Amino acid sequence: MFSMGLMKMASNLKTSVAQLCQNLQDPLYVARFQKVCGVKGTFSVISTESGEKKHLNNGTCSNYCLGEFDNGDMYGVKAEKTDGPRQRIITTTADTMERDACKNGLSNGTALTLGAGESAGHSADIRCSDSSNESRISGTSSVNPTNGCGVQCTPENDADCQIEDSNLKSTVKPLRKNSLTGDTGQEFLIEKKFLYYLFTFGTELGNELFYITFFPFFMWNVDAYVCRRLIVVWVWVMYLGQCTKDLIRWPRPASPPVVKVEMFYNSEYSMPSTHAMSGTAIPFELFLLTYGRWEYPFMLGLVLAFSWCILVCMSRIYMGMHSILDIIAGFLYSILILVVFQPALDLIDSFNLTCQYAPLIIISLHLGMGLFSFTLDTWSTSRGDTAQILGSGAGIALGSHLSHRLGLAVDPPLSQLPFSMPPLTAWLVGTCLLRFALGVVVLLLTRAIMKALTIPLVCRLTGIPCHDVRKARQHMEVELPYRYIVYGTVGFNTVYLVPQIFHCLNLS
Secondary structure, eight states, rough: HHHHHHHHHHHHHHHHHHHHHHHHHHHHHHHHHHHHHTTEEOOOOEEOOSSSSEEESSSSSEEEEOTOOSSSTTSOOOOOEEEOOOOOEHHHHHHHHHHOOOHHHTSSSOOOOOOTTTTSSSSEEEEEEEEEEEEEEEEEEEESBSSSSSEOOGGGGGGGGGEEEEEEEEGEEOSSOTTOOOOOOOOESSSSSHHHHHHHHHHTTTTTHHHHHHHHHHHHHHHHHHHHHHHHHHHHHHHHHHHHHHHOOOOOOTTTSOOOSSTOOOOOOSSSSSSHHHHHHHHHHHHHHTTTTTTTHHHHHHHHHHHHHHHHHHHHHHSSSHHHHHHHHHHHHHHHHHHHHHGGGHHHHHHHHTTTTHHHHHHHHHHHHHHHHHTTOOHHHHHHHHHHHHHHHHEEEEEEHHHHHHHHHOOOOOOGGGGGOOOHHHHHHHHHHHHHHHHHHHHHHHHHHHHHHHHHHHHHHOOOOSSHHHHTTTTTHHHHHHHHHHHHHHHHHHHHHHHHHHHHHTOO
C-alpha cells in the first residue's frame, strides 16, 4: 500500500509538472505580456466566404486567429467564434502566396511570411471593421484596391475603409531581417516607447555587437585575468545552449498571437533561450570573479547582476522570441553550468597558459566541438554563430598562451589585491577610449582581410562555387573553417597583437 501510494504521488507530480510546463509554454502568456508592455500587432485577419479565418502571420506558419492553436494539441485553447457577416474577402493571389509560404516552412515550424503592405505605392494605414471587431492593417495603396496582403475593400465595406497616413508614425518594424529567410516581418504598434527602447537594449546584451565590444574593452582596459576566465564560461554556455536547442528542436512562440518585435533569430529553435543563458552567466560569473578581487559593495554587485539578468530575460519575452518556459530553462541551465565550471576555472586557465601541449589541445577540442554541433541539424545562422564563438574562444586561449610563454602578459601578484577603482579623470577616460577605438580598428581590419582570403580559399579547396557567398556558406565545409579561422584570428589578435600595439604606442 505504501509503495502504491508513492507511485500515485509520483504520477500526480509528473502530471502536475507536465501541465505547468505546457502552461508556461503557452504563447498567449507572451502575447499578454506584450500587450501589458504596450506592443500591439497588425495581424491581417482574412475571412473567406465559407467563414474560415486565416492570418497573414508575422513569422510563423499559422492559419488561426488569436486563441486558435493546433501545435500538436499542446495548448488546447478553443477557437474564438465571431458572429455577423464577413466583410473582408481574400484574393486568389494572396491565398496562393500564403499556402506557398506554409508549404515552404522551415523545419523548426516557422515560415516565410507575407509582410503587410508589400505592394507598390505610398504607405498608408487601412482599417477595415465589421460589427464585431476592428483590425488595423498597415499596407500600401496602389491601383488595385487592396492593402498588399490580399485584403480587398469591397463595395459593402467602402465606408469602413479609412486611409490614415498620419498614423504610420506610431508603427515600427523589426530592426533586422530574418537571418535565414530575409523576412522583414510585420509592422507593430508601440504605445510605451520607454519599454521598447529598454528591452531593445536588454536584448542587445545578448547579441554579437555586445560581445565584440564588451569583451575587448574589458580585456584592454579593466582586467585581462577576469576576462579570460569569463570568456571560457561564455564559450561553454553558448555552445551547450545551442547544441541543446538543436537536439530539442522546439519552435519559437506562434505568431499570432505573439508579435514578432524581433525577426533576426526567428528561424532558429527556441528551447532553451541562449540569450537568457548568456544574460545569466555573464553578469553572475563577472560578479563571482571580481568580488574580492576589486573593492566594491557586495549588494551593489549582486543587484547589478540580477538587474542585468532580469532585463535580458524579460526582453526576450517582450521581443516575442521565447516562451516563459524557454527563459526559465535557460536561466536554470546556465546556473547549472556555472556550478560545474566555477571550481574548474583555475585549472582550465592555468592549463591554457602553461601547458606546452595546450595549443594542440585547444585547437583540436574547439574544432571537434564545432564538427559535432554541425551534425545536429540542417544549416542555419546559429550554426555559424556556434563556430564563431568556438573560434573566438580558441583564438583568445592561444593568444593568452603565447603572451604568457613570451612573458608579455603577466598577471599582477596576489599581494596587490584587492584592486580599488581609480578616479575617473579625463586622461583615464580618454586613454581607455583611444585604446578601444584603436583596438577595434585593428580587429575590423583583421576580420576583413581574413574573410577576403578565407572564403575563396576554402571554396577552392572544397570545390564549392563561391560566386554566391551566402549559398556557399550554407555548406559545413565552408562555414566551419571560415568562421573558425577568421574569428580565431580576431580572438588571437585581441589578446596578443593589440596589446603589443598599445605597448609600442605607450598606451599600456
